[in-house]
Amino acid sequence: MYTPKEPDLRQAIKRPETALRSRPRGGSLLDLVSDDDDQSLHRSEQARMPDDTARTAFSPGRQQEVIAEQINTRSTPTPVKGQLMGYAAALRAIGPDDVFQWLKDGLLWIVGATVLCLAAAFIYAMVAQPRYTVYTDLVIDPSNLQVVNDDVFGSSPLRDSQLLEVESKLRILTSRNVLTRVIDSMKLTEDPEFVKPDILDGIKQLFSSATEDESEQGKMLSAIRALAERVEARREERSFVVALGVYTDNPEKSVTLSDAIVSAFETEIFESAAQSAGRVATTLNQRLEELRRNVTDAEAKVEEFKRQKGLQSNNGELVSTQLAAELNTQVLAAQQRYIELETRYKQMQEAISTGRASSASVFASPVMTTLRQDYDAAVLLLNSLTLTYGTRHPRITAANSDLSTLKASITNEAKRIADTAQGDMKQAKSTLDALQGKATEQQSTVYMDNDSQVQLRDLERDARAKAALYETHLTRAQQITEQQQINTSNIRVISRAMPPKSRSWPPRTLLLLMAGAFAGIAIGVGLALLLGALRVLRQNQPHAG
Numbered sequence: 001m002y003t004p005k006e007p008d009l010r011q012a013i014k015r016p017e018t019a020l021r022s023r024p025r026g027g028s029l030l031d032l033v034s035d036d037d038d039q040s041l042h043r044s045e046q047a048r049m050p051d052d053t054a055r056t057a058f059s060p061g062r063q064q065e066v067i068a069e070q071i072n073t074r075s076t077p078t079p080v081k082g083q084l085m086g087y088a089a090a091l092r093a094i095g096p097d098d099v100f101q102w103l104k105d106g107l108l109w110i111v112g113a114t115v116l117c118l119a120a121a122f123i124y125a126m127v128a129q130p131r132y133t134v135y136t137d138l139v140i141d142p143s144n145l146q147v148v149n150d151d152v153f154g155s156s157p158l159r160d161s162q163l164l165e166v167e168s169k170l171r172i173l174t175s176r177n178v179l180t181r182v183i184d185s186m187k188l189t190e191d192p193e194f195v196k197p198d199i200l201d202g203i204k205q206l207f208s209s210a211t212e213d214e215s216e217q218g219k220m221l222s223a224i225r226a227l228a229e230r231v232e233a234r235r236e237e238r239s240f241v242v243a244l245g246v247y248t249d250n251p252e253k254s255v256t257l258s259d260a261i262v263s264a265f266e267t268e269i270f271e272s273a274a275q276s277a278g279r280v281a282t283t284l285n286q287r288l289e290e291l292r293r294n295v296t297d298a299e300a301k302v303e304e305f306k307r308q309k310g311l312q313s314n315n316g317e318l319v320s321t322q323l324a325a326e327l328n329t330q331v332l333a334a335q336q337r338y339i340e341l342e343t344r345y346k347q348m349q350e351a352i353s354t355g356r357a358s359s360a361s362v363f364a365s366p367v368m369t370t371l372r373q374d375y376d377a378a379v380l381l382l383n384s385l386t387l388t389y390g391t392r393h394p395r396i397t398a399a400n401s402d403l404s405t406l407k408a409s410i411t412n413e414a415k416r417i418a419d420t421a422q423g424d425m426k427q428a429k430s431t432l433d434a435l436q437g438k439a440t441e442q443q444s445t446v447y448m449d450n451d452s453q454v455q456l457r458d459l460e461r462d463a464r465a466k467a468a469l470y471e472t473h474l475t476r477a478q479q480i481t482e483q484q485q486i487n488t489s490n491i492r493v494i495s496r497a498m499p500p501k502s503r504s505w506p507p508r509t510l511l512l513l514m515a516g517a518f519a520g521i522a523i524g525v526g527l528a529l530l531l532g533a534l535r536v537l538r539q540n541q542p543h544a545g
Helices: 006-014 016-022 028-047 060-073 079-092 098-103 107-127 159-173 176-186 202-208 212-230 251-310 319-354 366-389 394-483 507-537
Strands: 133-139 231-234 241-248 491-495
Touching: 006 319, 016 251, 079 507, 098 107, 098 507, 107 507, 133 159, 133 251, 159 176, 159 231, 159 241, 176 212, 212 231, 212 241, 241 251, 251 394, 251 491, 319 394, 366 394
Parallel strands: none
Antiparallel strands: 133 241, 133 491, 231 241
């Protein structure tokens, strides 16, 4: 195994005068490391020697003999290793005096490099295109404005989700869509700062068959690349504030460009939301056509079923049910009338059979009233004549004859009224029987309609459900269509761009000159040290042998 100490010993033997001449300078840290290595080597050799040899190992004469013995007993290194070991020994011999001497010898290099760097810095300060950077601060609130209760887009209260939404909008701020809007609005394809003319454009047009559209597309791509390099946006830590930085070669243009980017960003956010709402509205409208057909088919089934079953409704109630209720009401009225007429007829029969026709109140008619008045007058006349003339007077006989005639007339009128009452009673009975028959028939129809109405209600429920779904989708589609015209994005500019007082690049000429001087001194010192080290290595190159 190779030991780093061997080349030092060999160099000390081959060229003792070089080693002795370099030792007194002694200011190198490598010499201290070498001495430590010598001591460690001596200790390791002493450990390998016998006890009697170790006691005399570090005597001056014995040390030279041990070194010579080690050199002779070990294998001779290869030329490349020997050369490297020689370089290492020469570098360890370098001290501060050598470095100072190298810097003194390379003073011209230092001065020349400094002058060149100063000239380069001054020339760059004079010819470099200035940049004027402006900044605009925006607040991108992830929670949109609550214009309607059921908005198209939902908002998450989680902070991580809100930060992701802000980062997404931050990416939109510098996206190609926004930059394209700015380029179109400010016509940056005609601005030489963003689309630099090529010297060879005229020659290329002679040999190229590119169309005007391809040329405009190339200008647009060049403008997008140039504008993307000049725009930077970042979000402030632990906030929703976004800083937009824009630079151009003119302060006023930088401000105008920054305002245009903010306006294009707001427009892009609004149109993006409007397009999303439009897609939802389009989908709903497509679905509405199908829902409308479903509602129409369901309602047609209901009406067709009513026609097949003969079901008619009035104010939400079947006509058959209403008719049955009315018939029942008529039956009750007819039954009540029949009972009244029957009772009246019986009373008349009883009054006629008992001879009370002249006094019974059941016989009510104009003729009967007249006859009763005449009968009462005849009775009064008979009583008066009886008191005056006695019972055998001819006038009394005539009065009795008139009274009998009136009584017979009253009886005949009573019989006539009774016959009329009997006819009314029979007619009421006939009407009652007819109404009861119709009511019975209608009741059976109602029972059949009720069975059909079960199926009808099922069809009506299906139609109502489909109609409600259709109305909900129709209302939602109209709401979303209206929301397309409303900007609900919550983006606010809290600091408008202001024209900068000075350029942002390149730095001031004084700073460039100072940086150039520092760089020139560093380069010159480096060259001086490099040349000095190369000279030492050439002078101390080991000889073959």
